[in-house]
Amino acid sequence: MLKQLDEILTSVAAAIAASDSLADLDSVEINVVGRKQGRLTAILKTLGGLSIEEKKIVGPRAQKVKIEIEILIAARRAELEAVSGAGLIDISEPVLPKQNYGALHPISIVREDLEKFFRSKGFLVLDGPELESEFYNFEVLNIPADHPARDMQDTFYIKDHPSLVMRTHTSGMQVRALETYGAPLAAVVPGRCFRNEATDVRHEHTFYQFEGFVVGERVTLGDLKGVLEACATHLYGPSTRVRLRPKFYPFVEPGVNGEVTCSMCGGAGCTLCKGTGWLEIFGCGMIHPEVLRAAKLDPEKVSGFAFGLGLTRIAMLKFGVGDVREFNAGDLNFLQQTIW
């Protein structure tokens, strides 16, 4: 039987070496170690009938032959696969279509871009509650219950909780952040806001703002302009200019509108800027002394500026979206356009 095993190993090794296709190799394998017709398998099946002494000699030798044959088959299979190309990756194949992979929402793209920009300048990125108290959304911002500014920012209220509102802007985070971190502080707050208003191509009931503020000793309107210019050139390129024009907000004094040269015509005048050459981007100003006091700071010792921009507006300009309502419509034909 030992002689027979040696003969099997020699002849099968030659057959393995001679097989020149995977199919050939498969049939050599079946003929030697196949469960039904394998020559070696047949010998292994007879081991049970041998005496104990014979088993001790033939058993290990048969196992060794089996392992050697399996090694020879595996090595030859690898060689044949390499030649045939089976199991290789073809890097010249066209990539799979990407539409099943999902994409960031256009507003997330501009939010992440601005967060990264302000983080690089040393600003904290903070999050605030969408369901806000009337106190932080209005009262601490110099907008008492009977103030006309409340009419311009009507919102959604919570039944049986008259002191809670869906926040109308991110400015409530000015006082919240100063209470938590104190001054000096430089922070930005991106977030979803809500207003109860008739919707049109520029107004939604749900939209995104991006607030920023810096509070510390000797912070000036000039600092505000510098930050707005850095932000505007980041968004629209190095030739972008910024101008400040007076605007009333109850929580800043002076209050200003930060306008940038039109991103489409560069300031010459076009349909986007309605011929003015300027786009209103930032609501901003120097934080009102009453707001600083609400944050337990002394306006004689510290000052600060704040700005707020409509993230939704920035996304409209960046992606050329004509109707703000597209962002909330959940239409895949619209959303898939940011996949690249």
Ligand code: FA5
């Ligand atoms: C404010 O909300 C102030 N909190 C901004 C501010 C911050 C002023 C800090 C001073 C200091 P305003 O109501 O103008 O301001 O809104 C700011 C921006 O939010 C707008 O320019 C606009 O881009 C966006 N926005 C406001 N209402 C809507 C709406 N209904 N739909 C879409 N975007 C809106």
